[in-house]
Amino acid sequence: MNEQLFGWNEQTWLYLDQLGILAGNVMLLFSLCAVVFGWLRRDNIRRWFSRNRFPHIGGKPEGKDxxxxxxxxxxxxxxxxxxxxxxxxxxxxxxxxxxxxxxxxxxxxxxxxxxxxxxxxxxxxxxxxxxxxxxxxxxxxxxxxxxxxxxxxxxxxxxxxxxxxxxxxxxxxxxxxxxxxxxxxxxxxxxxxxxxxxxxxx
The missing domain is CATH 3.40.50.10770 (Hypothetical protein VC1899 like domain (Restriction endonuclease-like))
Structure with a gap:
C-alpha cells in the first residue's frame, strides 16, 4: 500500500517538490546578483562598514601620555x-x-x-x-x-x-x-x- 505523508496525494507532493526546486533556483540567482552587486559597489560598501564613529568627543584629554x-x-x-x-x-x-x-x-x-x-x-x-x-x-x-x-x-x-x-x-x-x-x-x-x-x- 503506497500511502503519502499527511494523506496528500502524489501529485500534491510533486508540485511541492517542483516549488522547492524553483525557490532554490531563485535564491541561487539572488545570491549571484548580490555577489555581483557587492563586487561592483565594493568601495561604497567598504566605506559604509568603516564609516566614522565618534565615541569620545570633547572634554579634557585623559592620561596625556x-x-x-x-x-x-x-x-x-x-x-x-x-x-x-x-x-x-x-x-x-x-x-x-x-x-x-x-x-x-x-x-x-x-x-x-x-x-x-x-x-x-x-x-x-x-x-x-x-x-x-x-x-x-x-x-x-x-x-x-x-x-x-x-x-x-x-x-x-x-x-x-x-x-x-x-x-x-x-x-x-x-x-x-x-x-x-x-x-x-x-x-x-x-x-x-x-x-x-x-x-x-x-
Whole structure:
C-alpha cells in the first residue's frame, strides 16, 4: 500500500517538490546578483562598514601620555606651550610658506629638549587632501621610530589644514586635540590656554 505523508496525494507532493526546486533556483540567482552587486559597489560598501564613529568627543584629554604629536602650524606660541605641557619624545610639523619661520622656531625649541622633529611642507593650505597625505606620512614616521600613543593638534593653520589633519587622525586611529586660549592685543594669552580633546580613540 503506497500511502503519502499527511494523506496528500502524489501529485500534491510533486508540485511541492517542483516549488522547492524553483525557490532554490531563485535564491541561487539572488545570491549571484548580490555577489555581483557587492563586487561592483565594493568601495561604497567598504566605506559604509568603516564609516566614522565618534565615541569620545570633547572634554579634557585623559592620561596625556602621548609620545608623538603632529601640529598644524600657524604660530609658534601654542605648539611650544603644548610641547612644554606634554613632553613628547617626537613631533611632526605641518608648515606652509607663511608659517615656515614659526615652524623653525618650534623645531629649535623642541630640539633643545632632545625631541626628534620631522617637518612636512604644505604647498596648498586650502587643499585638505594634501594635508591629509602629509599628515599620514608624519604619522608613519613617528610610529616607525618608537612605540607609544600619538595625537594630532589641529589648532594651527587654515580650516582646510585642520580638516585634512583630522581626517588622517581618524583614519589612523589617533587622538586629535585643540588648544583654546584668549587673545590679548593679537597674541595668545598662554595663562588662559587649555588642551581640549576633539576626538579620542579610547
Amino acid at each position: 602621548w609620545q608623538g604629536l603632529v601640529f598644524t602650524v600657524s604660530r609658534d606660541e601654542l605648539p611650544c606651550w603644548v610641547i612644554g605641557q606634554l613632553r613628547p619624545k617626537r613631533i611632526g610639523l605641518l608648515v606652509t610658506d607663511h608659517s615656515e619661520a614659526a615652524g623653525k622656531r618650534i623645531q629649535a625649541y623642541a630640539e633643545q629638549q632632545g625631541i626628534a622633529v620631522h617637518r612636512r611642507m604644505i604647498e596648498n593650505a586650502d587643499d585638505p587632501n594634501e594635508v591629509y597625505l602629509r599628515t599620514r606620512e608624519l604619522l608613519q614616521l613617528l610610529r616607525g621610530e618608537e612605540s607609544g600613543r600619538l595625537a594630532i593638534d589641529i589648532t594651527g593653520g587654515k580650516v582646510p589644514m585642520s580638516l585634512g589633519a583630522f581626517m588622517a587622525a581618524e583614519e589612523a586611529g589617533v587622538d586629535s586635540l585643540y588648544v583654546s586660549t584668549r587673545f590679548e592685543q593679537g597674541r595668545p594669552d598662554m595663562r588662559s590656554a587649555s588642551i581640549t580633546s576633539v576626538s579620542r580613540t579610547q
